Structures are given as C-alpha cells and as structure tokens.
Amino acid sequence: MDHVQPPAEKNLKVHRVTELDIERYALWAGLFCALFGMAVGMIIFAGASPLLFGGLSVGGVASVTGAVSAGTSSAYAFRRLLRRREAWLRAIPTWRQYVVGLGLILVHVASTVMIILVVTYLFSQAFFGLHLDVLSSSLFVAAISGLSSYLCLVATARTNAENLSVVLGIYMAAGVLLSMLLAENQGWWKGMFSALGTSDSGLGSFWTFNTTMVISGLVLVAFTEFLTRDLVVLSQAYRCRPSLERYPMIRKLRPRPRVVRWCLIAVSIGVIGVGSVPMDLAPLVHSAFVQLASGAMVILLVGTWVLLPGHPAVFHLMSLSAVGALWLAFLLWDSWSYYNLTGFELSAVAILFTWISVFIRTTAAMIRDRRRPHASHGIEVDDPYLHKGA
Numbered sequence: 237m238d239h240v241q242p243p244a245e246k247n248l249k250v251h252r253v254t255e256l257d258i259e260r261y262a263l264w265a266g267l268f269c270a271l272f273g274m275a276v277g278m279i280i281f282a283g284a285s286p287l288l289f290g291g292l293s294v295g296g297v298a299s300v301t302g303a304v305s306a307g308t309s310s311a312y313a314f315r316r317l318l319r320r321r322e323a324w325l326r327a328i329p330t331w332r333q334y335v336v337g338l339g340l341i342l343v344h345v346a347s348t349v350m351i352i353l354v355v356t357y358l359f360s361q362a363f364f365g366l367h368l369d370v371l372s373s374s375l376f377v378a379a380i381s382g383l384s385s386y387l388c389l390v391a392t393a394r395t396n397a398e399n400l401s402v403v404l405g406i407y408m409a410a411g412v413l414l415s416m417l418l419a420e421n422q423g424w425w426k427g428m429f430s431a432l433g434t435s436d437s438g439l440g441s442f443w444t445f446n447t448t449m450v451i452s453g454l455v456l457v458a459f460t461e462f463l464t465r466d467l468v469v470l471s472q473a474y475r476c477r478p479s480l481e482r483y484p485m486i487r488k489l490r491p492r493p494r495v496v497r498w499c500l501i502a503v504s505i506g507v508i509g510v511g512s513v514p515m516d517l518a519p520l521v522h523s524a525f526v527q528l529a530s531g532a533m534v535i536l537l538v539g540t541w542v543l544l545p546g547h548p549a550v551f552h553l554m555s556l557s558a559v560g561a562l563w564l565a566f567l568l569w570d571s572w573s574y575y576n577l578t579g580f581e582l583s584a585v586a587i588l589f590t591w592i593s594v595f596i597r598t599t600a601a602m603i604r605d606r607r608r609p610h611a612s613h614g615i616e617v618d619d620p621y622l623h624k625g626a
Contacts, residue, residue: 253321258393261317262309266386269305273381276301277374285367288360294373295356298380299349305385306348310341313392321393324465336461339454340395344388346451347407350414352380397462398600404455405589411448415441428577430515430522442514449511453504460500463596466603467493470546492543502532533588534559551598558591 280297289295314337319325325333360366368376391403412432416424420438424431431437433445471491506529515522540547540555562584569580 253317253393258313258317258390261313261393262386262389265305265309265312265389266382269301269309269385270378270382272305273298273301274374274378277377278370281368281370281373283370285369286373288363288366288368289353289356290360293356293360294368294376295353295360298356298377299352301377301381302348302352302384303345305381306388307341307345309385309389310344310392311337313389314340317389317393318395322395322465325461328461332461335454336458339451339456339458340392340400342451343403343407343455344391346411346447347403348384348388350410352384354414395458395462396600397459397466398596400455400459400462401592401596404452404459405593407455408448408452411444411452415445415448418444425578426576428515429581430510430526433511433514434516435514436516446511446514450508453506453508453511456500456504456507460497460504463500463599464493464497466599467491467496467544469606470599470602491546495539495543496536499532499536503529506530506532530584534562537562537591547598547602551594554594555591558587561587 277297280292284292286297287293318340319333325336391399412429415432415437418438418440419432420441421431421436424437424441432441433449435442437445471493506525506527509525509528510522513521513525536543537555537559541552544551565580565583565587568574568583569577
C-alpha cells in the first residue's frame with residue numbers, strides 16, 4: 237500500500253539502535269550515577285554512623301540519589317535512544333512526546349523510590365539496630381544509585397506497549413497496596429478505595445494513593461500512544477475474513493484505532509482526576525472522574541466487534557464476557573449485598589485488568605505475526621505510522 241508522507245515527516249531519519257548500544261549506555265550511566273551516589277554518601281555521612289532506615293539513613297539518602305539517577309537516566313534514554321529506536325514517536329506532536337516522556341520518567345522515579353524504601357526497611361528489621369560507617373554506607377548508596385540508573389535506562393530504551401502495561405499494572409498495584417499499609421484508618425475498606433486518598437487515612441496513605449493515581453494516569457497516556465501505533469499498523473493490513481464477506485454490514489467494518497485511543501485517553505483523564513481531586517475535597521467532581529473512566533472502558537468492552545474487527549472472535553467473546561462479569565459483580569453489591577463497595581471495586585479492577593492484559597497480548601501477537609514474512613494469517617507490512625498522522 238502506497239503512502240504519501242506529510243511534509244513534516246519527510247525529513248525523519250530512522251537511526252538503528254542496537255541492543256549493544258543500550259547496554260553500553262546503561263553501563264556508562266550506572267558507573268556515573270554510582271560515583272555520584274558515592275560522593276553524596278561520603279559528604280552526608282561524614283562523621284556519622286547511619287542506620288539502614290529512618291531519618292538521615294542509608295535508605296533515605298539512597299532513595300533521593302536513586303530517584304535522581306533513575307529520572308536522569310530515563311530522560312536520557314527517552315530522548316536519545318527510544319525516540320531513535322521508535323521513529324514513529326518523532327512523528328507525533330511535540331507536546332504528546334513530552335507527555336509520553338513525563339509518564340515514563342515519573343513511573344521509573346516513583347517505582348525506584350518505593351522499592352528502595354521498602355527494601356531498606358525490610359533489611360533494617362532483619363538487621364535491627366545495625367549502624368554503618370561512612371565507607372560502607374556510601375558504598376550502599378553508590379550501589380543502589382548505579383543499579384537504579386542502569387535498570388531505568390534499559391527499561392525506558394526498550395519500552396513497548398506490552399512491557400509498559402506490565403510496568404503500569406505492577407506500579408499501580410504496589411502503590412495501592414502500600415497506601416493500604418500506611419492508612420491510619422484501619423477500617424477504610426468498609427467504605428471505598430477512594431478513602432485511601434482522603435486526609436482521614438493519614439498523610440502517608442493520602443500522598444501514596446493520590447500520587448499513584450496521577451502517575452498511573454500519565455503512564456496510561458504513554459501506553460496509549462504505543463498501543464495506538466500497533467493498532468494503526470494492524471488497521472493498514474486489515475482484510476475482511478472471506479467467510480464474512482457475504483454480509484454487507486460486516487464488509488464495511490474497519491478498525492478504528494482513533495476511537496480506541498480517545499477511549500483510553502478518557503480513562504487516563506479519569507484516573508488522573510481521581511488522584512488530583514480527593515473524595516473528601518469535592519465528592520461530585522471525584523465521582524465524575526470515576527464515571528468518565530468507567531464509561532470509556534465499557535464503550536471499549538462493548539464495541540470491540542466494531543472497533544477491532546480484525547481481532548480473533550474469541551477476544552470479542554471475552555470482551556462481552558467481561559461486560560457480563562462486571563454486571564454480575566454490580567448485582568452482587570447493589571442488589572444482593574453480598575459484599576460492600578470496596579469488594580465491587582476490587583472485582584471490577586480485576587476484571588478490567590485481565591481484559592486489558594488479554595487485549596495487549598493479543599495485539600502484540602498479531603503485530604509479531606504481521607512482521608514475519610511467512611506468517612500464517614498476515615503479511616509483512618511497513619509501519620504506516622510514519623506515513624500517516626496519528
């Protein structure tokens with residue numbers, strides 16, 4: 237299929253970034269950040285015997301240097317490696333590139349801080365009362381900073397829709413679980429999940445829950461860009477199944493990646509809004525954001541037959557099954573009082589994340605098959621995202 241490049245995209249150059257390039261840059265970044273962590277540790281811990289966790293401890297200092305290392309490495313990887321590796325990123329508007337980059341940077345920074353604090357806390361409990369000297373504590377900070385930099389650069393440079401969805405799921409689950417553990421109101425579950433983001437649950441739970449929601453929304457925006465690109469590639473190679481060509485209405489169906497994108501953007505805005513406007517601050521606005529995200533997801537579930545006609549029939553059956561499961565979960569809460577609102581929210585999140593996971597894996601499998609010259613149900617195609625605006 238021939239495509240005419242818009243003027244803005246004619247000058248795009250595709251730079252080959254090899255796996256060895258990524259490893260080389262990651263090792264250099266890890267080395268520089270390890271030296272940075274070592275210098276900070278030597279300065280801060282001079283003449284002190286810090287604990288592993290609490291106050292001006294190894295964990296506290298390492299979480300700061302690790303966050304700086306992770307953020308810097310992730311930003312560099314996005315700017316210098318990922319945009320060269322995935323040339324279509326440079327074809328989308330600049331402000332959307334910034335949003336994608338911001339989401340990737342923030343999720344790696346937040347995940348790094350969360351992991352460092354949790355691990356150092358566990359070690360402090362295992363080695364209760366242990367004090368380190370300036371050299372050993374600085375070495376710990378250096379190792380953590382270097383490892384954070386290395387892992388975040390590699391993760392950012394190799395970002396795609398499939399692994400970004402895993403990062404999003406793990407980060408959101410870990411953030412919500414941590415906010416549960418930090419909640420001062422032990423009976424928060426008798427109300428709803430949003431209670432974790434209110435002032436009644438304490439500052440720790442308040443900031444952890446709301447920050448997790450906002451960053452998860454930004455990551456979902458980044459994920460949407462990668463998924464949309466995959467759906468555009470598939471839409472250009474779509475052909476109606478021969479067994480269904482006798483139905484005029486089905487012959488007219490075409491994949492609608494733009495509609496899928498806007499639905500996912502609506503979900504992203506809803507998630508960001510849930511974290512930005514706590515329940516106790518403006519209940520009606522908070523509920524409106526929840527309804528926006530929920531409504532967009534229902535449209536996706538119900539409309540897969542129309543929006544994604546090239547996907548397997550079993551995927552569409554699963555989408556309708558997910559709608560039925562959501563309705564059953566709602567009845568168990570609203571009509572039969574089997575569990576409370578928190579139970580319904582847990583059930584709904586589990587159903588939706590399962591469907592999203594299947595959606596991503598199915599799309600990724602179709603993309604891999606399309607790129608094989610001798611795929612059983614597709615042909616090798618060029619990436620039309622470079623030739624057509626998103």
